[in-house]
Amino acid sequence: MxxxxxxxxxxxxxxxxxxxxxxxxxxxxxxxxxxxxxxxxxxxxxxxxxxxxxxxxxxxxxxxxxxxxxxxxxxxxxxxxxxxxxxxxxxxxxxxxxxxxxxxxxxxxxxxxQMMMLSDTAERRAIFAKAAELYAHAAELARDRERVRIATEQGVLAGWLIPAVGAVASAVVIGGVEGWAMDFDSIGEALAARGIDALMLDAPGQGETRLRHGHHLSPHWRQAYGRAIDFLDESAPGRPIGIIGNSMGGSFAMAVAVDDRRIGACCDNGGIIAPWMVPPSIGTFFSKMVAFCGTEDAGQAVESWKSVTPAADGPNAGYPLLIVQGGADPLVSMELAEALLHQAPTGDKQMVVFSDGQHCVYNHQHDRDALIADWLRARLHGPATAVDPR
Structure with missing residues (x-):
């Protein structure tokens, strides 16, 4: 050469x-x-x-x-x-x-x-629709999840079901004011790997449910969540069901768990005791909470948020509860997290704190997902053991 x-x-x-x-x-x-x-x-x-x-x-x-x-x-x-x-x-x-x-x-x-867009414009809907279609295309190729649409009296609920092989339980997973079903799919994947079918749900006010189907948060939101639980219950009658809420979704998850006897365990990752008390001075986050309700009337939106009562009593008040908290969370202080823990109506409760954890413990994603999925599997299917916080 x-x-x-x-x-x-x-x-x-x-x-x-x-x-x-x-x-x-x-x-x-x-x-x-x-x-x-x-x-x-x-x-x-x-x-x-x-x-x-x-x-x-x-x-x-x-x-x-x-x-x-x-x-x-x-x-x-x-x-x-x-x-x-x-x-x-x-x-x-x-x-x-x-x-x-x-x-x-x-x-x-x-x-x-589209995270910084405060209004549900045609451009924002188009961006989110394209994101969902790309996600759906990947799901078709991977054959590891499927699109779900659930009819309710208030409108359609959209989501994604990540099925488990040899499933022994099911769970609803929801996000918050900003992060929605597709955004938290790592938790769904962790659940499925442990034998739990995961319904990654865009609840009223979130994701495709809102931007495609016009279904926003209203005082009747519990009925919509009930239909999502019906979906899992009808798909596998008698199989235990859990619910996981991230950020403000944790407040919804607890409010659902205390009211619905079909919920066998609940995890709150970042919720607060009174979402409606978030002040307008918070700025864009408050604006996003108002948009969550499909209105420009802040007073009307606050009335809808007042119906989210995670610390209220109810027919399922003894449900097992895990609260996951970041010790360095700039949005939810340890004081607020401890108040939620102490005022939750169940006696079967525990909080695990990641000392340097950000909001929703994004900076320990793998450990967070493993903790939540292992705990839910144990509470729904295995012995009711306490979480080892080490």
């Missing part, structure tokens, strides 16, 4: 993929950005972004682009397009597992792109 031939081949030996490196996030740099960009960077840490299904490398790149001046929505959308480019341009390279991974990455990025 001649030297000339070797040189001619050298360029094909090295292929470089270009990425934006992680940026320093100094106050001086962040202060030059738009108010929306500053809020997005503050609210969606890398850990939280990854917790919603965004790949770590995409989360780093997203923050870098925003720090360089690109707005949050267009930066996330551009990264989603890059993932889809890998699927469509090189199908011979993107085999089944690769296609599934990039479709899910693109879906998560599109969902992230």
């Amino acid at each position: 001649t030297a000339q031939h070797e040189t001619a081949k050298e360029p094909s030996l090295i292929v470089t993929r270009e990425f934006a490196a992680r940026r320093a996030e100094s106050d001086d740099v962040v202060s030059t950005l738009s108010i929306e960009s500053q809020a997005a960077l503050r609210q969606f840490s890398i850990e939280r972004t990854v917790g919603y299904g965004v790949d770590y490398a995409d989360a780093v790149e997203l923050r870098a682009r925003v720090l360089d001046g690109q707005d949050w929505r267009s930066a996330a959308t551009a990264l989603a397009d890059a993932c889809l480019h890998r699927v469509h341009v090189a199908p011979h390279v993107a085999g089944g597992p690769t296609r599934i991974a990039y479709l899910r990455r693109a879906s998560a990025l599109l969902r992230m792109s």
Whole structure:
């Protein structure tokens, strides 16, 4: 082989993929950005972004682009397009597992792109619809979950069922004001791996239920949750059922558990004792709570939120309860978490605290998911053992 031939081949030996490196996030740099960009960077840490299904490398790149001046929505959308480019341009390279991974990455990025949108515009609905379709395409290829639509008197509930092999129990999993069914699918996957069918539900005011079907939170929300539990109960009569709520969804989960005797165990990961007491001064989060109710009338929205009563008594007051709390949660203080623990009507309760945990313990995602899934499996199917907090 001649030297000339070797040189001619050298360029094909090295292929470089270009990425934006992680940026320093100094106050001086962040202060030059738009108010929306500053809020997005503050609210969606890398850990939280990854917790919603965004790949770590995409989360780093997203923050870098925003720090360089690109707005949050267009930066996330551009990264989603890059993932889809890998699927469509090189199908011979993107085999089944690769296609599934990039479709899910693109879906998560599109969902992230609409997080700072406060109004349910046609553009937002289109973004979320595309994210759901990409997620559905990945589900069809992987054959590991299926789309679910449940009719209720108030409107359609949308969600995703992640079935378990040899299922011994079922569970409803819900998100909060911002993170919804697809965003918390890591918990559903952990449940399914432990023999629990997981219904990842967009409850009233969330996800496709809201943006596609126009079903918002109202004082009648319990009836809709009851239909979701009916769905699981009718699919496997007699099988025990649990419920898991993340962020404000934890408040809903507890309120459902105390009222419905079919709930055999409940986990609250980040809820509060009185959601309706979140003040307007919180800003965009309060605005999102109002939008959750499909209204611009803050007073009307507060009345709907007043019906969420996680510490109330009820016919199923002895349900087993696990509260998962982050010791460094900037939204839900230890004082608020302990108040919820002490005022919960059940005597069968425990709280596990991750000392440096963020809100919903996104920064310990694997350990959090394993804790919740193992505990639920034990309470629904195995011996009622206490959680070992070590």
